[in-house]
Amino acid sequence: MKARAKGVVLLAVIVLILGGVGTGMAAAKGDIIHVSREHKVFAIGEEKTPIARARPGDILVIETEDCFDNQIRSPEDVIESIDFNRVNPATGPIYIEGAEPGDTLVVDILSIEVAEQGVMVAVPGLGVLPDEVETPTTKILPIADNKVIWDENFSFSIRPMVGVIGVTPKGDPIPCGSPGDHGGNMDTAEIGAGCRVNLPVNVQGAMLHLGDCHAIQADGEVCGTGVECRAVVTVRVDVKKNTGLERPVLEKDNRIMFIGSHVDLFTAAQIALRDAVEYLMEVKDLSFEEAYILASAIVDVEISQLVDPLLTVRAKIDLSRLY
16 A cells, blocks of 8 residues: 555655646656557567667657458458457557666657548457447548548547557566556557556566557447557657556646556556545645545546456646646
């Protein structure tokens, strides 16, 4: 308990010192490094060799493959026909100089450029209503002028996001399709341009990887997919030393979000909420009981996704309510 609280408390102190969240403050001016989508992994573990190296302050321009590894290109390509060993590729891993266990890897999402076509599927057994899908269905969706074209009569605006972003976990490899304390497939719609993603460093160099971008995805990702697409993601990386952070924390638009992932939805909510409550205890000098009461007034507990091996919840605090 103490060890977990330490990470949240120290992050709170860092946020206060930096003067708030989502400010987009740059680290020292660095290089621009391009990383091809050809360098991809389907699981992330300590045995992986880095495909690029970056320093704090560097900007990475990262190409990503879609979650099906470009295996679905037409309505006739149904999900049953694909190689499931090639699902949820992530580009990486990328070694970040100076990142050591106990540090926080800070990834600022600067921009996401999506491809001209996306894909969604409905499959029996997948999603929130798995028993009600009778026919495997593939929907190919053109993307143009910042809109997803559903058909000739209906389109809707894109909201690009990164589905998979994480660092190498300690211990056994984890498939890129699964979320966890290392980040991974959190499928959190907030992880778009302007989001700062704080990730706990578990191994030397952090070993950043990202992929599974969506032109748009609603909270829940209820059918099992967003508008899956190739993308080019531009990020800036930094390292905060000796934070003890244990789980991902997001910062965006003067909001801070604590992420919890677990096979049980209620437990995922407890993980995220407990970190938010401890944050309130620290920044407002409250007892647990007082912070818990305050959380019921100002902390929004939101579902990120309901369809991955672990379910993901975020506990969100609008900092304008605190300061």
